[in-house]
Amino acid sequence: MTFSMxxxxxxxxxxxxxxxxxxxxEKNSILNRIAALILHHEDAILAANQLDISAAQQxxxxxxxxxxxRLDRSALEKIAQAVNEIAGQSDPVGSISKIERRPSGIEVxxxxxxxxxxxxxxxxxxxxTIDAAALCLKAGNAVILRGGKEAIxxxxxxxxxxxxxxxxxKINPDAVVVVPDPDRAIMNELMTLNQYVDLIIPRGxxxxxxxxxxxxxxxVIQHFKGVCxxxxxxxxxxxxxxxxxxxxxxxxxxxxxxxxxxxxHKDIAAEFLPKAAALLKQRQxxxxxxxxxxxxxxxxxxxxxxxxxxxxxxLEIAIKIVDDFDAAIAHIxxxxxxxxxxxxxQDYSRAQQFIRSINSAVVMANASSRFSDGGELGLxxxxxxxxxxxxxxxxxxxxxxxxxxFVVLGDGEVRA
Amino acid sequence: MTFSMxxxxxxxxxxxxxxxxxxxxEKNSILNRIAALILHHEDAILAANQLDISAAQQxxxxxxxxxxxRLDRSALEKIAQAVNEIAGQSDPVGSISKIERRPSGIEVxxxxxxxxxxxxxxxxxxxxTIDAAALCLKAGNAVILRGGKEAIxxxxxxxxxxxxxxxxxKINPDAVVVVPDPDRAIMNELMTLNQYVDLIIPRGxxxxxxxxxxxxxxxVIQHFKGVCxxxxxxxxxxxxxxxxxxxxxxxxxxxxxxxxxxxxHKDIAAEFLPKAAALLKQRQxxxxxxxxxxxxxxxxxxxxxxxxxxxxxxLEIAIKIVDDFDAAIAHIxxxxxxxxxxxxxQDYSRAQQFIRSINSAVVMANASSRFSDGGELGLxxxxxxxxxxxxxxxxxxxxxxxxxxFVVLGDGEVRA
Numbered sequence: 001m002t003f004s005m006x007x008x009x010x011x012x013x014x015x016x017x018x019x020x021x022x023x024x025x026e027k028n029s030i031l032n033r034i035a036a037l038i039l040h041h042e043d044a045i046l047a048a049n050q051l052d053i054s055a056a057q058q059x060x061x062x063x064x065x066x067x068x069x070r071l072d073r074s075a076l077e078k079i080a081q082a083v084n085e086i087a088g089q090s091d092p093v094g095s096i097s098k099i100e101r102r103p104s105g106i107e108v109x110x111x112x113x114x115x116x117x118x119x120x121x122x123x124x125x126x127x128x129t130i131d132a133a134a135l136c137l138k139a140g141n142a143v144i145l146r147g148g149k150e151a152i153x154x155x156x157x158x159x160x161x162x163x164x165x166x167x168x169x170k171i172n173p174d175a176v177v178v179v180p181d182p183d184r185a186i187m188n189e190l191m192t193l194n195q196y197v198d199l200i201i202p203r204g205x206x207x208x209x210x211x212x213x214x215x216x217x218x219x220v221i222q223h224f225k226g227v228c229x230x231x232x233x234x235x236x237x238x239x240x241x242x243x244x245x246x247x248x249x250x251x252x253x254x255x256x257x258x259x260x261x262x263x264x265h266k267d268i269a270a271e272f273l274p275k276a277a278a279l280l281k282q283r284q285x286x287x288x289x290x291x292x293x294x295x296x297x298x299x300x301x302x303x304x305x306x307x308x309x310x311x312x313x314x315l316e317i318a319i320k321i322v323d324d325f326d327a328a329i330a331h332i333x334x335x336x337x338x339x340x341x342x343x344x345x346q347d348y349s350r351a352q353q354f355i356r357s358i359n360s361a362v363v364m365a366n367a368s369s370r371f372s373d374g375g376e377l378g379l380x381x382x383x384x385x386x387x388x389x390x391x392x393x394x395x396x397x398x399x400x401x402x403x404x405x406f407v408v409l410g411d412g413e414v415r416a
Numbered sequence: 417m418t419f420s421m422x423x424x425x426x427x428x429x430x431x432x433x434x435x436x437x438x439x440x441x442e443k444n445s446i447l448n449r450i451a452a453l454i455l456h457h458e459d460a461i462l463a464a465n466q467l468d469i470s471a472a473q474q475x476x477x478x479x480x481x482x483x484x485x486r487l488d489r490s491a492l493e494k495i496a497q498a499v500n501e502i503a504g505q506s507d508p509v510g511s512i513s514k515i516e517r518r519p520s521g522i523e524v525x526x527x528x529x530x531x532x533x534x535x536x537x538x539x540x541x542x543x544x545t546i547d548a549a550a551l552c553l554k555a556g557n558a559v560i561l562r563g564g565k566e567a568i569x570x571x572x573x574x575x576x577x578x579x580x581x582x583x584x585x586k587i588n589p590d591a592v593v594v595v596p597d598p599d600r601a602i603m604n605e606l607m608t609l610n611q612y613v614d615l616i617i618p619r620g621x622x623x624x625x626x627x628x629x630x631x632x633x634x635x636v637i638q639h640f641k642g643v644c645x646x647x648x649x650x651x652x653x654x655x656x657x658x659x660x661x662x663x664x665x666x667x668x669x670x671x672x673x674x675x676x677x678x679x680x681h682k683d684i685a686a687e688f689l690p691k692a693a694a695l696l697k698q699r700q701x702x703x704x705x706x707x708x709x710x711x712x713x714x715x716x717x718x719x720x721x722x723x724x725x726x727x728x729x730x731l732e733i734a735i736k737i738v739d740d741f742d743a744a745i746a747h748i749x750x751x752x753x754x755x756x757x758x759x760x761x762q763d764y765s766r767a768q769q770f771i772r773s774i775n776s777a778v779v780m781a782n783a784s785s786r787f788s789d790g791g792e793l794g795l796x797x798x799x800x801x802x803x804x805x806x807x808x809x810x811x812x813x814x815x816x817x818x819x820x821x822f823v824v825l826g827d828g829e830v831r832a
Binding site for chain 1: 516629777782783805811819
């Protein structure tokens with residue numbers, strides 16, 4: 001029997017109704033069982049993973065790519081632990097924040113419910129298969145997982161653990177669909193199935209995300225890039241600014257919450273920039289500096305407009321001296337990717353104005369941009385980071401995989 | 417100078433930043449001034465409206481269409497009053513629901529902010545121009561209004577009131593863009609401008625909504641149709657059921673929250689259906705009945721699968737006898753448009769199970785589907801009704817035109 005994406009998506013929609021009606025303890029029991037089965041089936045999973053690794057090596061994939069694919073006992077333990085942690089989080093489904101009585105006599109509330117069917121389109125990391133399935137199941141959603149072809153054997157082996165856990169709990173197995181054929185045509189078809197699929201979350205490179213968001217008829221939550229700004233105000237505590245610069249730029253350069261641009265108030269530049277230069281030199285960070293700040297940095301290159309747009313994801317940073325607070329806001333308004341922006345200032349009004357004025361997904365005063373992460377912000381596990389404002393903005397946890405319906409309780413009322 | 421949609425959308429995005437930073441009283445003052453100017457410029461608006469009416473009559477438009485276009489003093493008073501009511505509603509922007517301290521020491525909250533730039537694509541009613549602009553401004557958004565060509569003179573005359581109010585308050589006039597040329601090509605271009613526009617809300621016939629949602633790269637909130645179900649349980653209070661049927665089907669047949677299908681438990685059919693038949697006969701409602709119920713209704717036709725999908729928007733109803741509660745749920749799962757569903761039952765568990773199980777945008781126990789409306793549910797004025805689950809589900813008020821950003825307050829914390 002050939003695989004039909006439309007058919008499977010329809011079946012997933014039917015299965016989603018059963019999931020939406022499960023209690024929290026039923027869902028948690030499934031999740032805990034998935035975690036146990038991942039460890040129980042270690043040998044089969046690692047053997048399947050070995051097939052992917054060998055194929056990747058034969059195809060001469062870059063070693064970083066091969067590393068991303070690789071699973072071992074310790075990786076499986078981490079994956080299983082993450083699933084148990086998701087089981088331990090609170091369940092948003094079914095909660096009603098408040099019920100109000102209306103003049104007509106009816107009582108009106110909003111109840112949180114699952115979105116329905118969520119499709120994940122992702123690249124090579126096999127752990128996404130389990131992470132995404134666990135988060136979607138926790139929120140009562142069916143999920144369609146379309147991973148990269150490099151990880152297909154690993155993904156199918158992991159999917160067997162999910163399938164077994166669902167079966168043991170008498171859940172319709174179409175609640176979690178792992179697309180067995182990572183063909184482009186199937187992905188393209190998936191993006192047209194808006195009658196069955198409620199949301200697509202692409203995870204991977206900018207090319208993949210752009211392709212999905214430009215071609216999908218199903219709503220897409222997108223995260224293009226993080227061009228995070230640090231603004232060092234003239235009222236900044238210089239030690240805080242240095243720590244936040246160091247942590248933001250050098251701790252993990254490949255993260256989307258790493259710093260890419262630093263704006264410095266002109267009145268603090270002479271005191272702050274030499275210290276910043278020493279720090280960046282020690283951390284081997286290449287500097288792209290504006291004309292006024294160029295002299296502070298040995299070996300720096302002159303920043304161009306491209307640098308203000310750049311997400312380096314490397315030990316590089318763009319630095320600009322600004323005349324005042326408003327100039328910093330104007331620069332961020334122009335170049336922000338909507339991800340995370342930070343002010344360092346001891347001035348109360350300035351910090352408050354920054355927090356209010358900048359409408360990026362995460363706005364911070366006196367804290368490292370590296371905190372812009374689901375776990376650090378208190379959401380638990382993260383299914384993605386949205387830089388578009390609709391539905392969810394910023395790091396997305398389980399609650400972002402739900403919506404709210406209106407509940408009306410009457411006693412025979414009709415409309416006048 | 418020719419009109420450039422891309423350019424104007426970009427200018428609207430720039431203007432949106434100023435709007436996002438206004439206080440509630442500044443926004444309310446603009447709204448109250450718009451209301452006053454609509455009455456002040458009555459003559460000019462009615463003269464412009466007369467141009468549209470004459471053109472429509474010359475083009476032999478149906479008289480219902482011409483009526484939808486027509487403005488008079490009383491219509492303008494209602495429009496102005498609606499704007500003042502929107503000004504009087506509470507402002508969601510800037511509110512933070514709670515701030516929590518994280519283990520790292522940072523404090524994390526979520527602050528409500530405007531979406532940015534909202535585009536409305538609508539058909540002939542000129543009051544939408546003011547309603548939509550007022551709701552978008554209240555939430556701090558810039559708005560692009562693309563109305564139908566039949567109402568273009570009326571829309572431009574109303575837009576002048578908005579322009580004057582913005583100017584008097586020193587607001588960038590691109591905060592409200594009325595597209596002067598309702599050409600299809602301009603609408604098509606608008607739908608590609610996802611770098612500037614955050615949300616498109618189409619209002620009008622199903623054809624328009626489908627066209628926009630299938631072709632837009634900007635996120636769309638769609639409301640296709642309302643196939644609202646009434647389920648009369650065997651534990652129903654028959655008088656409540658009759659009142660809710662009467663109100664739901666006959667009060668306003670053209671509304672999307674009118675009833676289209678009634679499901680009746682087989683054990684109450686013999687008692688309830690003769691009374692329902694008398695009521696529907698009195699109201700001149702045409703009945704499409706299932707095989708088992710056909711005998712109860714004089715002049716009824718046999719229901720086909722098409723009837724279970726139908727949004728009649730007329731004095732017609734589809735009626736089906738179901739074996740039990742589960743069969744009612746299964747029918748709704750299959751045919752629901754995700755709008756509004758009602759159970760009439762005095763059985764506590766049955767009502768609760770219905771409320772939990774049905775994930776339409778509005779789910780009711782013992783109340784008329786006609787309450788499924790922004791005003792009745794307590795949202796104030798309504799900008800649309802979403803039957804897709806992302807971002808907003810059901811009637812949308814001012815809060816649906818906002819999103820939330822994360823706010824992080826630190827004192828120099830960095831990530832470990």
